[in-house]
Amino acid sequence: MKSRIEALADFLARNAPLAVLSGAGVSTASGIPDYRDRNGDWKHAQPIQFPDFVNNADSRKRYWARSYVGWQRFSRANPNAAHFALADFEASGKVATLITQNVDRLHSAAGSQRVIDLHGDLGAVRCLGCDASNTRGDYQQALKDANPDWHSDVFRYKPDGDAELADNSHAEFRVPGCRICGGVVKPDVVMFGENVPKKRVLDASSAVDSAKALLVVGSSMMLFSGFRFARQAAAQRKPIAIVNQGRTRADDVAELKIEADCGDTLSAAAALLAS
CATH class of the missing domain: 3.30.1600.10 (SIR2/SIRT2 'Small Domain')
Incomplete structure (x- = not known):
C-alpha cells in the first residue's frame, strides 16, 4: 500500500497542471497564528x-x-517550507495557479509567480x-x-x-x-462581512476551470470564499487532494486527505518527485 506521501506525489504527477487553494495553516510555521482549531x-x-x-x-x-x-x-514573517515547496511545484509545471486566502504575501516572497491574493494584501x-x-x-x-x-x-x-x-x-x-x-x-x-472583489473570484474560478485538479493546503474552507472552489472542482468531477491538520468542509469530496504539517508533507512529496 502506498504511503500518504507517495499518494500525494502520485496525485501531483498525474494531475498537472493543477490549481492550489491555500489557507492560514500554510503560514503558521512562519509565526502567523491561524483562526480555527482542528475541528474547524x-x-x-x-x-x-x-x-x-x-x-x-x-x-x-x-x-x-x-x-x-x-x-x-x-x-x-518569512516564507517556510510549505511556501517554498509550492513555488517549486509551480516552477516544475505541476502548479498552474495558486489561490490564497492569506494576506501575508509569503507565497510571492517564496517565488510563486501566479498567485491570486483572494483576500488582498x-x-x-x-x-x-x-x-x-x-x-x-x-x-x-x-x-x-x-x-x-x-x-x-x-x-x-x-x-x-x-x-x-x-x-x-x-x-x-x-x-x-x-x-x-x-x-x-x-x-x-477583504474583511469579514465584506465581499471578495468580483474580478478576483472570476480569476480564481477560471484557474480552477482550466486546472486538471485542485490541491487544498492549510485551509478548513469553513468560509465560503474558499470552499466555493472545492465545490466547483467537485462539480466538474476533478480530483481533489487536501493537506490540512483537522476537519475541512471538503473532506467528503476529496480523493486524498492528509492530516499532517503542510511544510513537512509538501517537502517530502517534492523530494520524492525529484528522486
Whole structure:
C-alpha cells in the first residue's frame, strides 16, 4: 500500500497542471497564528466586521491600535517550507495557479509567480473616500508619528497582524486619515462581512476551470470564499487532494486527505518527485 506521501506525489504527477487553494495553516510555521482549531471552530473571538469598521469610529481606533502593535511582528514573517515547496511545484509545471486566502504575501516572497491574493494584501492600505493607496509601511510610520507616547501591554498575537491588548488601551490612540483627502483608511484586505472583489473570484474560478485538479493546503474552507472552489472542482468531477491538520468542509469530496504539517508533507512529496 502506498504511503500518504507517495499518494500525494502520485496525485501531483498525474494531475498537472493543477490549481492550489491555500489557507492560514500554510503560514503558521512562519509565526502567523491561524483562526480555527482542528475541528474547524474559532480559536479566538471573531475579527472585526467590515460594517463595524466603516460605521464606528471607536471600533476603527481599536482595530488600528491592535494592528499597529501586531504589524511589527507580522511584517517580519518569512516564507517556510510549505511556501517554498509550492513555488517549486509551480516552477516544475505541476502548479498552474495558486489561490490564497492569506494576506501575508509569503507565497510571492517564496517565488510563486501566479498567485491570486483572494483576500488582498495586508501590506497595503486604501482610502475608502478617494481610493488612494499607500504601503502599510508608510501608514505604520504615520501611526507611529501620531502616537509618539502611546504604549500598551500585549496579551497575545492573533491572526493577520492582530494583537490582543489591555482593555481600553486604544482610548488615547490617534488614527490618521488619508494623506490625500483625510478620509477613512482601511487595510487593503477583504474583511469579514465584506465581499471578495468580483474580478478576483472570476480569476480564481477560471484557474480552477482550466486546472486538471485542485490541491487544498492549510485551509478548513469553513468560509465560503474558499470552499466555493472545492465545490466547483467537485462539480466538474476533478480530483481533489487536501493537506490540512483537522476537519475541512471538503473532506467528503476529496480523493486524498492528509492530516499532517503542510511544510513537512509538501517537502517530502517534492523530494520524492525529484528522486
